[in-house]
Amino acid sequence: MTSALGWLRQPSFMLGGASELAFLKEPNDVIAVRDRPLMLDCQVEGEGPISVTWRRNGVPVPTGPKASVLANGTLLIKSFQKRKESNETDAGEYDCAAQNHYGMLISRKARVQLASLPKFHIHPESKSVDEGGVARLTCQVNGIPEASISWEKNRTAVNTDDNRYTILPTGILQITGVRRTDSGVYRCVATNIANTRYSHEAQLTVTGKRSSPRIYKEPVILSGPQNLTITVHQTAILECIATGNPRPIVSWSRLDGRSIGVEGIQVLGTGNLMISDANLQHSGVYVCSANRPGTRMRRTALGRLVVQAPPEFLQWPQSVSRPAGSSAVFTCMAQGVPEPHLIWLKNGKILTPGDNVKLTNNNRYSS
Template identity: 30%
Template sequence: MSGKRYWTPWMRKRRAPVVFALGAVLLFCLQSGASPTDEVPLFTEEPQSVVQKLGGSVTLPCSARPASVKVSWRLNGEPLANGDLGVVVGPSSLFIPALSNLTLGRYQCVASTGAGALASVPANVTAAKLRDFEPDDQQEIEVDEGNTAVIECHLPESQPKAQVRYSVKQEWLETSKGNYLIMPSGNLQIANATQEDEGPYKCAAYNPVTQEVKTSTSTDRLRIRRSTSEAARIIYPPAQRSIMVTKGQRLVLECVASGIPTPQVTWTKDDHDLRSHNNTHFLLSNLLIDAVDEGDSGVYICKAGNIINFDSPATVRYDVHVYEPPQVTVELQQQEVVHGSTVRFTCDARGKPTPSVMWLHNARPLSPSVRHRLTSNKLRVSNVGPQDEGLYQCMVENGVGSAQAFARLITVSTGISSRGRLPSIYRPLSPDKVLREQPPIKPGASGAMLPLDCSEITGQLVPAEAPIILSQPRTGKADHYDLIWRPRHEHTPPVLEYVIKYKKVGDVLADWTSRSISGSLQKLTLAKLQPDSLYEVEMTAKNCAGLGQPAMMTFRTGKGRKGINGGQIDPPKTAVPSPSLSPPEAPDKPTVSTATETSAYVTWIPRGNRGFPIQSFRVEYKKVKRAGEDWVTAGGEHSPVEALCGNHRPGERYVL
């Protein structure tokens, strides 16, 4: 790759890459000059999934702001207007008077303004049903007197989940009563069973929506036996179980033992005793956790023993997996880019199981094309033009739930004439201006700060150059860092503001912290940092033409030394030397992913390079263990973060 390929926006604006990330909640704060029709739509209520019987009515709420927003509906991806299939579309809801097979499916509402369109999370409308019980043989259940008996009920398929009922002594029990406990699994546990509890037991399933009741085809019979001694054994569950539970739900692990004398039951999780664990409690010998979280995943062992088998107790294992609804995090300000540029969106989705990702542009699904490259969590749009403006949305689902996040893209022509003035809608307010809007400022002749009117700037406007970062890559301060910089050139259009982002390196859960400060400042203290930690910084200058290329760096905080009174002792201050141009550092975190059978994408993170923009990257590769094999330089023009290596042979191994 030739050293003449400069990737700086002030020299080759049409190739300036823009990288930004998506997340769960995004609020754009626009200046007061923006038209209400150009405000970004925001959902205040989204539809929820519903189970209803055929013929029943369904109401799906959906509301958004601003007041001028237009709300429409889709069914299975197709537009659904008022009166179609008998539905009634209101200003804040959709009403189905009588549910039929034609109106079952996946609903989404779409909120539209002049800024673009957003789709809500999907809501599934499902028909309630209750299947028949599968044929089953009668079970003879034996338990030692004074122990707990278990009657299992294999409930049939049902939407929603069926409620269980038991026939006990010619009476139907719908809830627990006395020593009869109806468990969430549908099992009936009989505590301290005696001869009076012997006899037939039958279960039934009740659908709370259709109000149907269906009875099992078989009857189980309980027999109580009397023994002088019996080794402890576990009668439920009969074998190892794997349990999936959603975060926040109650978890009940059943363990029923029998023996004479009555067995002692204990629980462990990942080999740790749970008797003194804070968030667990017990019902008889069953383990209960009221609201599970990620830390409750693991291997649970129930042990049951008495004096006969105290040294070799009976055990049963549960593998518990806590599932999490998806979450999407946002780290983004409104983006404005020049026609012909390439923009990149990143969707940071979390959840268990791993969520699937769908990209939408103005509420319409995107498909791969020459200009649109989609991966599991990234979207790249090349050669952008006016047709690419609007709202880009990341919709994620994982079977447990769904979530969505969005970002707005605005495109501007390559140059802005001296007579032209950026519309106020192109200028998002920075966080420190949300409560009190102030105009851009410029130094006056007398040192006073005067309002800056972008229309006063003459000549062709180009985005601001990356600032030069003067700070050293290491500090003795344990909890803060002084970031110092200067503009790259003094005699250029004034910088309106600096946008600074920083986060801890290596912490996958860490979010970017963003600050926007006046363009007249050249120092910012980054506070509340962690000792002896590596941080990365991205810093961008903004002028009347928009944001420029970021300057990037990494720094490490000090370990800190304790003083007499326990306080931190700061090292002596040293003068900050002027930066000098030197060869760049090696890129960080190179990653290879398959593009096609014969090509691969290589991505990386540029190092700080003392604030000097890196002009180009060269990527080379060759086959592994092939004598005389020459290095091959990847072709094409590489962006600052990725390259495509092609013409590979399937099955071959390569070194990068």
């Protein structure tokens, strides 16, 4: 995840008025595809002439056959590369610097990643499940951007119209009320803009006979919610899959007693909780309960959800004019979870306290 410092636009402010520089467009985080062009925005207004330069990881980007700065300040990388022989890459943190006669303004840092899809690091494993039970197959792959996961049975796409089959966005396949016809060879398929990959194959074998309704089996949570940290507006998937005879009823609550709510809340399959467009109020400990119908017999599992928010400015420094020898005070306030770290820049260089510069705890800068 991008650090708090990386999310912050790092402004420098000039004493003056109409001549000051201001960004119309700043570079955004982006995922680039190898051998394809990449463009990063940097559009500025202010009194000309204005020069725009670019840096990657703090080092100036050389212009030439590979990269050029367009008339509007946009950086064009003609063919995004990762050179295997030297392990060098065009990926990194980019920022642009705009300068005119009166001063310099530095943009936010934009994280540029190379799209990739490596091999699966977790493959599904073969298993045997009693008829009428629950099968859970899992796979994991770390793609940039995150890969879309689907499943195949005997090299044919799994029929998700059958509500016994649930595919979680995390790559987990759940099959409830397993039947003999569910036996077969399963594999995971991962796809993103970089590639498509297939996992190893796993054999699912359905054994035994369906349990008699008279044979009681206590509720058991086969897989409960895991601790999860996400960013606001992302989607949280909290897994809960249970077995028993009769089939247990899965329900959700919060450990602090607060209501989970209904907006943006969806149940996937027989008990998985999906929270769409998460906000800070969704942070908390979630409890999955598997109850035997008609009784107080239950099993529980807990998972903590942490929702973080990138820094955003609440108050910006305002341009001021002061006579020589007098004091100038600038104020800057920001919020985020976790609490953001603020730095000050003057003409693109980090400002450090000195004889005529003071930084206070409420993020006021005076000179």
